[in-house]
């Protein structure tokens with residue numbers, strides 16, 4: 001068996017998530033190649049070559065891959081797929097955007113967001129917002145899979161794989177990149193942070209969300225949000241945690257003014273320790289919280305910040 | 309332009325599902341079913357395009373059992389003009405749905421196809437991308453803004469780091485994210501009118517597609533139950549527990 005892992009990267013840096021996907025590839029077993037596709041990605045390729053367990057890094061450096069647009073990237077993966085039994089990517093918006101194309105063009109199923117490998121053709125994945133875990137077996141010759149990073153511990157970085165270019169001549173006349181507005185933040189990335197503090201509709205306004213900054217500063221936490229907080233315009237969409245937002249599993253998750261709808265729980269219930277601060281003692285979030293504090297957040301949050 | 313919308317019948321998003329005791333699947337007997345929430349958003353977007361005079365006709369399609377006609381009727385009540393039902397009792401996964409939808413695209417030649425970004429039962433998030441690949445059309449997934457401009461489509465996408473805007477050639481495929489719009493509710497007179505709108509039934513065989521899945525559902529289990537913990541009575545107690553019991557802060 002041989003496995004191709006699509007590297008996730010941003011601004012010339014390899015994303016940490018890739019090391020989790022390589023771990024999933026190791027659990028499947030076989031030779032592992034990493035594909036780095038982008039423009040000016042030499043540094044990304046070097047970082048990928050250090051990941052433990054990787055045999056070879058294949059680099060497709062071209063302007064056509066600059067923004068990871070699905071059409072050319074899908075074509076590239078399809079052109080390489082015949083060498084592999086498995087193609088894996090992070091279950092990020094990027095991986096989810098491109099892998100189904102690869103599967104469809106190879107006429108195979110795609111398996112989304114696996115959290116465990118049972119055998120090379122059998123995987124576990126959450127369905128119904130994580131309220132059930134399905135074990136699925138694929139009879140396809142090629143398995144095309146996105147990996148939920150929280151299911152696999154990252155591999156180390158003591159490898160030294162060979163780096164080689166991929167010859168290709170793919171073009172794209174279907175889609176064009178116009179612009180990107182990316183959130184700038186000095187805080188750790190939501191998916192990778194050890195501590196996450198999230199606010200919900202109970203925060204009341206965008207201004208009030210700043211109340212969480214002090215605790216986040218002290219704990220080195222990332223800040224997340226419920227959908228209701230995003231919909232109300234308190235914070236941007238990239239902060240949404242849940243079934244249709246980011247999936248997080250930090251050491252400590254603090255939910256402030258969040259009721260605990262199943263769609264929110266889907267994104268955080270695998271956190272190691274959950275704290276909930278909510279003024280409604282009946283709020284469903286308390287059913288999953290290790291430590292629940294029934295209190296008005298406008299009093300409890302400043303007090304907590306002071307006492308950390 | 310003609311707009312095609314794909315809708316899926318799924319469990320109502322408010323229902324807490326149960327796994328069958330024999331772990332063969334989730335138990336859907338007597339469970340409230342509904343249109344997938346992301347499909348409601350897709351229908352709404354198409355209907356708004358029609359109200360703005362940009363769309364000339366809105367066709368809605370589903371692949372699934374007879375009962376899925378309820379969801380087609382809902383879409384008709386919300387403003388779609390006619391419906392196509394690809395009827396099958398197979399367990400249709402995303403690839404099968406995309407193959408059947410690709411045939412409908414071939415027949416109908418819509419300029420725009422709008423799907424939900426994800427069905428909340430399988431949580432697959434694949435069908436739109438697969439349909440785009442199969443039809444050779446560009447895709448704008450996880451869309452929060454869609455604008456037709458000079459014969460092209462501008463799509464703003466919700467991506468992990470923020471927002472991305474792409475320009476797509478038409479015809480194109482779009483998948484709807486949560487913030488694309490807020491769907492309306494169907495009004496009673498519209499529900500009555502919807503009963504008279506055309507609904508065409510076809511089979512996968514008639515379309516010449518195989519919708520069967522190559523994935524076998526080996527078993528379905530409930531997730532590890534998380535035990536609720538304790539209530540603390542003060543911020544001091546919370547800090548103490550986090551430091552000395554959970555040891556997650558120092």
Ligand SMILES: Cc1cc2nc3c(=O)[nH]c(=O)nc-3n(C[C@H](O)[C@H](O)[C@H](O)COP(=O)(O)OP(=O)(O)OC[C@H]3O[C@@H](n4cnc5c(N)ncnc54)[C@H](O)[C@@H]3O)c2cc1C
Pocket residue numbers: 199200201202203225226227228229240241242243244245246256257258259260261262263264267277278279280283295296297298321345346428
């Ligand atoms: C298809 C679909 C997908 C979805 N995906 C997601 C998702 O990915 N993520 C997500 O989060 N949601 C998602 N949702 C929405 C979800 O169903 C809930 O509507 C949402 O999570 C509620 O957010 P909330 O808890 O902030 O708001 P609410 O449910 O309104 O809860 C606010 C809470 O704040 C408390 N509160 C208010 N004031 C105070 C105060 N002063 N002090 C302390 N507590 C206070 C209240 O007691 C209440 O419990 C999805 C829904 C659908 C249909």
Ligand SMILES: Nc1ncnc2c1ncn2[C@@H]1O[C@H](COP(=O)(O)O)[C@@H](O)[C@H]1O
Pocket residue numbers: 314315316344346347350369370371372400401402405422423424425426427428430431432433434435436
């Ligand atoms: N059986 C189906 N019939 C019609 N549309 C579907 C079907 N399955 C999926 N879709 C469409 O594809 C979207 C995403 O579903 P999925 O990729 O399966 O998570 C849904 O919101 C629908 O718009």
